[in-house]
Every structure is written in structure tokens, then in C-alpha cells.
Amino acid sequence: MRLPLIAANWKMNKTTAETREFITEFLPLVDGVKDVEIVIAPAFTSLPVAAKFLKGSNVKLAAQDVFWETEGAYTGEVSPLMLKDVECTYVIIGHSERRQYFNETDEIVNRKIRAAQEADLGIIFCIGETLQEREAGETLQVLKRQITEGLKGLSAQGLVIAYEPVWAIGTGKTATPEQAEEAHSFIRKELKTLYGNEAEQIRILYGGSVKPDNIASLMAQPNVDGALVGGASLKPDSFSKIVRFKEP
Numbered sequence: 487m488r489l490p491l492i493a494a495n496w497k498m499n500k501t502t503a504e505t506r507e508f509i510t511e512f513l514p515l516v517d518g519v520k521d522v523e524i525v526i527a528p529a530f531t532s533l534p535v536a537a538k539f540l541k542g543s544n545v546k547l548a549a550q551d552v553f554w555e556t557e558g559a560y561t562g563e564v565s566p567l568m569l570k571d572v573e574c575t576y577v578i579i580g581h582s583e584r585r586q587y588f589n590e591t592d593e594i595v596n597r598k599i600r601a602a603q604e605a606d607l608g609i610i611f612c613i614g615e616t617l618q619e620r621e622a623g624e625t626l627q628v629l630k631r632q633i634t635e636g637l638k639g640l641s642a643q644g645l646v647i648a649y650e651p652v653w654a655i656g657t658g659k660t661a662t663p664e665q666a667e668e669a670h671s672f673i674r675k676e677l678k679t680l681y682g683n684e685a686e687q688i689r690i691l692y693g694g695s696v697k698p699d700n701i702a703s704l705m706a707q708p709n710v711d712g713a714l715v716g717g718a719s720l721k722p723d724s725f726s727k728i729v730r731f732k733e734p
């Protein structure tokens with residue numbers, strides 16, 4: 487049994503005051519939810535305030551990125567140790583926006599995952615094809631490359647995968663449940679090649695325009711184990727509805 491994981495990716499949104507306001511409103515809305523692991527990933531600057539207000543709740547904290555060294559002369563970077571220090575449980579690695587705007591390669595992603603594993607952080611490892619790659623029929627090939635290169639030489643420790651087709655992120659175009667399941671079952675097969683039976687325990691999240699009204703049909707697919715939610719996670723009401731997808 488894989489416990490569903492629903493994570494909010496706030497991207498570059500919310501000040502510390504807005505973070506506190508969100509959490510104060512959100513926690514009562516998800517009070518008592520135990521059958522879903524709930525995660526929020528604010529900007530670095532909001533991690534300490536989020537940690538403080540989430541303390542003792544059923545919501546865990548994630549960062550949106552990490553550097554691969556522990557300390558040193560790397561201006562502007564944040565290390566896995568620093569994320570542990572502000573009580574992060576997870577870190578998102580390899581988001582398509584990092585790959586696209588900040589030139590993150592599979593090799594960089596691999597180093598970051600290794601460092602996060604060494605620090606005992608959970609990892610939400612993002613993969614997904616662009617529209618151009620999908621239209622060229624290259625989706626599965628791209629996923630295979632991202633998995634093989636991103637996880638090269640690494641164990642499955644702390645690993646969660648997020649399948650996010652780039653064409654579905656922030657566009658309002660969600661993958662159909664069938665398209666998501668096709669990708670997710672392929673990803674599971676690749677994970678089996680790498681990790682054998684352990685692959686059955688790895689959660690594979692879907693991301694890309696997840697909303698309260700499409701989450702249930704996505705979650706109904708056998709290999710969809712949760713969601714990484716951007717836009718619809720910025721409001722307590724819509725994110726809590728996504729978390730409570732099982733309730734009518």
C-alpha cells in the first residue's frame with residue numbers, strides 16, 4: 487500500500503506574512519486527515535515561519551530546490567543541511583522550471599538527489615516531457631533518460647517521483663487520466679528495472695494543472711499515488727479540497 491502524497495509547490499509566491507496566513511487558514515481545513523501525506527513547499531525565505539506554524543500538525547515541509555554541497559563558497563545556494571535545519575522533510579528536485587530557466591541537466595539533478603539522500607531528506611524528483619517531445623512521439627524515451635540519468639548510481643532511499651508533463655504545467659491543460667496512467671506505469675516499469683520489488687513502494691505523483699475537480703479521476707488510476715500542485719495550492723480552500731479528494 488502506498489500512502490497518497492499531495493504536495494503544494496508554491497513556486498515564487500507568498501511573503502512570510504502570506505505564508506503564516508495560509509497555514510492558519512489551511513490547518514483547520516485538513517484537521518484529522520491521516521490517509522494522505524500533506525506537504526507544502528514554500529519559497530526558502532518562508533521555510534522558518536512555515537516550520538514554526540506547522541509544528542505538531544499533519545502537514546510536512548518541503549523546499550523547492552537544493553544545492554549539492556554542504557557548505558562553502560557557493561553564493562546564493564542553500565544546502566541539504568540548511569534545509570534539515572529549518573525542519574524540511576522533503577525537497578523538490580529537477581522541476582521543469584529549473585531545467586528550463588536555470589539550465590539544470592540530468593547530471594545536476596543527479597548530484598542534488600545524491601546530496602539530499604545523504605542528508606536523509608525525502609526527494610520529490612520531477613520528470614516530464616515538453617509538448618514538442620510529446621508530439622514527436624518521444625515521451626517514453628525522454629522519461630527513461632531522465633530516470634536513468636537522474637538516478638544513476640543511487641538507491642531508492644526517500645524517493646518520490648513527480649511526473650509533470652511540461653505542456654500541462656500552469657496551462658490549464660491537464661493530462662487525461664489515461665495519459666497520466668500510461669506515463670506512470672511506464673515509470674514504475676523503469677523503476678523496477680533499477681530497484682526490483684522496491685519499486686512497488688515508490689510513490690509516483692502527477693503534476694500539471696491539478697484542480698479540485700480533476701484530482702479524483704487522476705487518483706483513481708492504479709499508478710497515480712498523489713499530486714504536485716502549483717496554482718491550485720495557493721488558496722487554502724482549493725488545496726484542502728484537493729487533499730480531501732476522497733470525500734464527495
Ligand code: PGA
Pocket residue numbers: 495650654655656657658693694695696714715716717718
Ligand atoms: P500547476 O503547477 O499545478 O500550476 O500546473 C504544477 C507544478 O509545476 O508543480
